Amino acid sequence: MTTLPERDDRKTTPAIQEGVVRWRSPSNIAIVKYWGKYGEQMPCNPSLSLTLSKAYTETQIRFGPRKEEVPAREFSFHGNPAPQFARRIESYLERLADVFPVINETDLHIDSENSFPHSAGIASSASAMSALALGIGEIAYKAESKFPDKAFMQRVSQLARLGSGSACRSVFGPAALWGEAPEIPESSQEYAIPVEIHSDFHRVCDTILIVDDAAKAVSSRAGHMLMEGHIFASARFAQARSNLKRLLPALRNGDFETFGRIAEDEALTLHAMMMTSKPAYVLIKPNTLAIIEEIRKLRQERKVPVCFTLDAGPNVHLLYPGSAKKVVEEWIGETLMPLCKNGLLIHDRVGTGPEKLE
Numbered sequence: 001m002t003t004l005p006e007r008d009d010r011k012t013t014p015a016i017q018e019g020v021v022r023w024r025s026p027s028n029i030a031i032v033k034y035w036g037k038y039g040e041q042m043p044c045n046p047s048l049s050l051t052l053s054k055a056y057t058e059t060q061i062r063f064g065p066r067k068e069e070v071p072a073r074e075f076s077f078h079g080n081p082a083p084q085f086a087r088r089i090e091s092y093l094e095r096l097a098d099v100f101p102v103i104n105e106t107d108l109h110i111d112s113e114n115s116f117p118h119s120a121g122i123a124s125s126a127s128a129m130s131a132l133a134l135g136i137g138e139i140a141y142k143a144e145s146k147f148p149d150k151a152f153m154q155r156v157s158q159l160a161r162l163g164s165g166s167a168c169r170s171v172f173g174p175a176a177l178w179g180e181a182p183e184i185p186e187s188s189q190e191y192a193i194p195v196e197i198h199s200d201f202h203r204v205c206d207t208i209l210i211v212d213d214a215a216k217a218v219s220s221r222a223g224h225m226l227m228e229g230h231i232f233a234s235a236r237f238a239q240a241r242s243n244l245k246r247l248l249p250a251l252r253n254g255d256f257e258t259f260g261r262i263a264e265d266e267a268l269t270l271h272a273m274m275m276t277s278k279p280a281y282v283l284i285k286p287n288t289l290a291i292i293e294e295i296r297k298l299r300q301e302r303k304v305p306v307c308f309t310l311d312a313g314p315n316v317h318l319l320y321p322g323s324a325k326k327v328v329e330e331w332i333g334e335t336l337m338p339l340c341k342n343g344l345l346i347h348d349r350v351g352t353g354p355e356k357l358e
């Protein structure tokens, strides 16, 4: 059953003053994947991600008391008007106003920027929606003269989930778990929680290899829906739970080998689900497979600890311990860069979560 975020049920809406809030929120990469949902963005299985560092969205919101009957809403992206995002953001703001009615009394001017090029084909909804939820949450808290605290982050994670499921995990670093898992009693379907991991995993690098930068032929939203009635759905959800159960001790103990096996199993299963849904579709490209082969070769022939994961797209996330950075980066330059579109790649690493900017 879907439980909605608690509504602020006071009779009067708190007064809003003029101000500006700014947040930087990172993207995240799922190791155990969320693929399949029900109700209001509830996951069919728990997922666990590493929070990134250099791939982030910065969102600034100027706000003030509503001047007209209808509150003003203005969006820009890198300083330019962004009507293409307006509908999604507006309907998200309407949903947030159910939780924080003060948003209906507030004019909002929202400006966002991504740290990564738009052409990189990186899904930005996790960083964008979490940055927006942080900003709106802070405005609502300000109206009540409250300051962001631990409970605030949990609430924001819940609100971010309504914008984009995976966004709820970006609120915490270096790792976040979303969805009920028996191993972690505090886990929830509604929001993500931070997960403690071995210090070696705090230094894990993620090089994002851009194989193709075109917009995806099938959106994640459609992909989630195709898990409804999917012939492998229940086996897939059970696999994710069992992978999570094995991943948690590996992350605690610094066991990169088990981590890698699970990451690759999850990535390939995610794409297997797409290839066996009805209708079926394929998002990986020839160079996705060429890169995977090279990664396996490096691991087998030179015993370098590397593994990969994939998002719902053709780009490859190459994961490796910070201690292997030098040798891996050299090899990437020689072997993988030629397989990337226009040689494009982004060297990222595990990060600590969102930052409030002054």
Ligand code: PMV
Pocket (backbone or CB within 6 Å): 029, 030, 032, 033, 034, 035, 047, 123, 125, 164, 165, 166, 167, 220, 221, 224, 270, 311, 312
């Ligand atoms: O949050 P969404 O609806 O964009 O879905 C994300 C789906 C994956 O990136 C493929 C997996 C995940 O857990 O992030």
